Amino acid sequence: MGTTQLESVPEPKYWHLKTVLTEALDSEFSVGEILPNERDLAARFGVARATLRQALEQLELEGRLHRRRGVGTTVAPPRMGVAVGTDQHAWPGGPEDAWRPVDCALAVPPAAVAEALRTGRDESVHIVRRSRVSRGQPVAAELLYIPASSVPDLSAIDAPSATARARAVLRELQRLELERQENTVELGSAGAEDARELDRLPGAPVLVVTTRFIAEGRTAALSVATYRADTCRLTFGDFGGVEIHHGPQRRAS
Amino acid sequence: MGTTQLESVPEPKYWHLKTVLTEALDSEFSVGEILPNERDLAARFGVARATLRQALEQLELEGRLHRRRGVGTTVAPPRMGVAVGTDQHAWPGGPEDAWRPVDCALAVPPAAVAEALRTGRDESVHIVRRSRVSRGQPVAAELLYIPASSVPDLSAIDAPSATARARAVLRELQRLELERQENTVELGSAGAEDARELDRLPGAPVLVVTTRFIAEGRTAALSVATYRADTCRLTFGDFGGVEIHHGPQRRAS
Numbered sequence: 001m002g003t004t005q006l007e008s009v010p011e012p013k014y015w016h017l018k019t020v021l022t023e024a025l026d027s028e029f030s031v032g033e034i035l036p037n038e039r040d041l042a043a044r045f046g047v048a049r050a051t052l053r054q055a056l057e058q059l060e061l062e063g064r065l066h067r068r069r070g071v072g073t074t075v076a077p078p079r080m081g082v083a084v085g086t087d088q089h090a091w092p093g094g095p096e097d098a099w100r101p102v103d104c105a106l107a108v109p110p111a112a113v114a115e116a117l118r119t120g121r122d123e124s125v126h127i128v129r130r131s132r133v134s135r136g137q138p139v140a141a142e143l144l145y146i147p148a149s150s151v152p153d154l155s156a157i158d159a160p161s162a163t164a165r166a167r168a169v170l171r172e173l174q175r176l177e178l179e180r181q182e183n184t185v186e187l188g189s190a191g192a193e194d195a196r197e198l199d200r201l202p203g204a205p206v207l208v209v210t211t212r213f214i215a216e217g218r219t220a221a222l223s224v225a226t227y228r229a230d231t232c233r234l235t236f237g238d239f240g241g242v243e244i245h246h247g248p249q250r251r252a253s
Numbered sequence: 254m255g256t257t258q259l260e261s262v263p264e265p266k267y268w269h270l271k272t273v274l275t276e277a278l279d280s281e282f283s284v285g286e287i288l289p290n291e292r293d294l295a296a297r298f299g300v301a302r303a304t305l306r307q308a309l310e311q312l313e314l315e316g317r318l319h320r321r322r323g324v325g326t327t328v329a330p331p332r333m334g335v336a337v338g339t340d341q342h343a344w345p346g347g348p349e350d351a352w353r354p355v356d357c358a359l360a361v362p363p364a365a366v367a368e369a370l371r372t373g374r375d376e377s378v379h380i381v382r383r384s385r386v387s388r389g390q391p392v393a394a395e396l397l398y399i400p401a402s403s404v405p406d407l408s409a410i411d412a413p414s415a416t417a418r419a420r421a422v423l424r425e426l427q428r429l430e431l432e433r434q435e436n437t438v439e440l441g442s443a444g445a446e447d448a449r450e451l452d453r454l455p456g457a458p459v460l461v462v463t464t465r466f467i468a469e470g471r472t473a474a475l476s477v478a479t480y481r482a483d484t485c486r487l488t489f490g491d492f493g494g495v496e497i498h499h500g501p502q503r504r505a506s
Contacts, residue, residue, distance in 0.1 A: 015445065015455045058456045061442045079439060183489040185438050186332060187458060187482040189314045192268065202268045203311045205440060205458065229440040236436040236489055 014054035017047055021055055025064060025075055035065070035073040061205070063230055069201075079233040080134055084183060084209055091178050091213065092130070092144055092223065093170030099142060101166030102197075103129040109145045116212065116222050119147045126151065128166045131197055132225075139232050141197040142225035146173055150220040176215040184210045185234060194226045205229040267307035270300055274308055278317060278328055288318070288326040314458070316483055322454075332486040333387055337436060337462055344431050344466065345383075345397055345476065346423030352395060354419030355450075356382040362398050369465065369475050372400045379404065381419045384450055385478075392485050394450040395478035399426055403473040429468040437463045438487060447479045458482040 035041065042052045056073060059065040066076045083098075090096060106124045109117070119125055125147045132140040148154075151172035159165045188208040195202040206226040213221040227234060288294065295305045309326060312318040319329045336351075343349060359377045362370070372378055378400045385393040401407075404425035412418045441461040448455040459479040466474040480487060 012455060018456075054456070058442045061440060061456075061458055063439065063441075081437065184334065184486050185460065185489070186316065186486040187314060187440065187460065188316075189311045202265060203271075203307070203314075205314055207438065207440065207460075233437050233439040236438070 012054075013047065014051045014058065017045060017051060017055040018058045020045065021059060022064065025059075029075045031075050031077045033075050034071070035075070037072070060230065063233075066230060076230070079231055080137075080139065081235045082132075082134060082139055082227060082232045084185075084227075084234045084236055089178055089180070091170070091174045091176075092128075092221070093167065093174065098134070099130040099132050101128055101130050101163050101170070103162040104166035104169060105129075113145050113222055113224070116219055117145060117147050118218065119149075123147070126169045128169055130166070137231065138198050138228075140225050140227040141194045142223055145222045145224075146220075150176060150215070173221060176220055178220075179214045179217075182212045182214065183236070186210075187229070188226060190226060198226070198228050200228065200230075207232065207234060209234065265307075266300065267304045267311065270298060270304060270308040271311045273298065274312060275317065278312075282328045284328050284330045286328050287324070288328070290325070313483065316486075319483060329483070332484055333390075333392065334488045335385075335387060335392055335480060335485045337438075337487045337489055342431055342433070344423070344427045344429075345381075345474070346420065346427065351387070352383040352385050354381060354383050354416050354423070356415040357419035357422060358382075366398050366475055366477070369472055370398060370400050371471065372402075376400070379422045381422055383419070390484065391451050391481075393478050393480040394447045395476055398475045398477075399473075403429060403468070426474060429473055431473075432467045432470075435465045435467065436489070439463075440482070441479060443479060451479070451481050453481065453483075460485065460487060462487065 029035070036044070038049055038052055038056075042049045045052070047055075056065060056067065060067055063076055063079045065073050067073045092099065093101070105127050107127050108114070108122055109119070109125050109127065111121070114121060114123070114125075117125065125145050128144040128146065130142045130144060131138060132142070146169055151169055153175070154169065154172045159168055186208050188206050190198060190200050190202055190204045190206045192202045194200075194206065195204060198204070198206070200206075207229050209223075209225045209227060211223040211225070212219045213223070282288070289297070291302055291305055291309075295302045298305070300308075309318060309320065313320055316332045317329055318326050320326045345352065346354070358380050360380050361367070361375055362372070362378050362380065364374070367374060367376065367378075370378065378398050381397040381399065383395045383397060384391060385395070399422060404422060406428070407422065407425045412421055439461050441459050443451060443453050443455055443457045443459045445455045447453075447459065448457060451457070451459070453459075460482050462476075462478045462480060464476040464478070465472045466476070
């Protein structure tokens with residue numbers, strides 16, 4: 001942690017500006033406040049607008065700023081802790097579930113999903129689309145893939161609404177005994193449909209959580225959920241109470 | 254999943270280009286191959302260079318491309334699955350640990366860390382810096398904060414090397430009985446020191462994993478680890494065998 005090592009790293013101009021801006025955010029601005037426009041900010045800190053934009057992008061990645069068309073740049077509240085896979089033994093759609101079913105269709109899944117589910121290349125599966133809202137804000141969108149073999153007793157779904165169809169599939173799925181869940185998290189970008197549900201522009205960074213639901217020794221269902229990376233901190237296990245705000249919290253010490 | 258809803262989303266030009274580029278990557282290029290330069294690519298797809306750059310940024314977010322100064326843009330291999338918090342009952346530094354200690358210092362941690370550890374504002378803690386290498390590549394950098402109260406029997410560390418000091422602290426920590434770990438994952442950007450260790454530019458997107466190690470009813474140690482978001486897919490639980498490649502896997506179906 002010596003400064004010698006740090007100094008050997010050439011620090012880009014926007015990186016230094018980011019540090020200065022962070023201090024200004026802490027001392028001069030409150031949550032929700034709109035920042036001055038880019039021209040004024042660039043003038044105040046004596047930097048080119050391109051440098052300013054890079055620094056603002058960094059702060060957006062770290063969840064310190066929100067940038068929205070038509071509104072401008074505002075100071076972000078601390079990220080919300082959103083529980084993921086906390087109950088290892090709960091099926092989707094159970095009583096404690098934070099997700100709301102939106103749609104249900106029978107269609108051929110992407111190849112990688114078919115591989116994980118061991119369904120045939122052209123075999124249709126139930127695809128339940130769900131959304132998750134926390135504190136009044138959309139935080140995640142999900143596609144849940146359920147092969148017909150996981151819901152063998154499902155009778156023809158003639159429910160009038162997409163939501164009712166989704167509930168019927170989930171109810172059948174819950175008859176299986178769930179062994180465990182397995183989760184992966186990676187960085188992705190919001191597709192057009194996700195972007196609309198999450199109230200973001202297409203391409204916005206998202207955290208993609210893939211969950212395998214294991215029952216009877218095989219993957220009985222697969223969920224691909226995209227969480228807003230700007231407002232969410234995913235929690236695994238019960239992380240109750242402690243809030244680590246605003247990104248890495250790593251400073252030379 | 255009707256197309257009606259999809260059509261109501263205005264699709265930016267770079268988004269459409271991204272889809273076209275993805276197909277080109279799948280059919281024409283192999284992993285590690287260097288893409289043509291931006292001017293040639295923009296000409297081939299008939300778009301402005303700014304549009305091309307946005308599309309390349311998306312593909313980088315999704316882990317499909319690597320962009321490096323002096324090398325150019327190459328087709329990325331599938332992301333590596335990196336296990337996080339799989340053994341809920343293992344302390345850092347145990348025999349199965351994938352991390353290598355690099356440094357050890359006694360210093361005041363950031364305020365949010367002090368709060369989680371319930372140490373005083375100006376109280377120094379042991380800060381062990383570690384790095385994680387997978388398949389010969391640096392994948393993560395970590396700061397591990399350990400209050401003096403968690404290693405009460407630690408004698409004065411007069412070990413000559415930083416690595417030996419780190420090992421001494423971890424050895425003492427392992428005397429406590431670990432109750433469980435709690436993990437959070439969020440998006441962040443690499444600081445200068447992390448960037449150097451991860452072989453990235455400062456500001457590169459990283460997945461920040463914060464782990465609380467709970468012993469005797471309190472947080473006995475806190476780890477803040479930054480994983481390369483371009484090359485890593487974090488796995489929770491034993492996700493062995495199944496590889497879901499390349500991001501969201503969400504297509505209109």
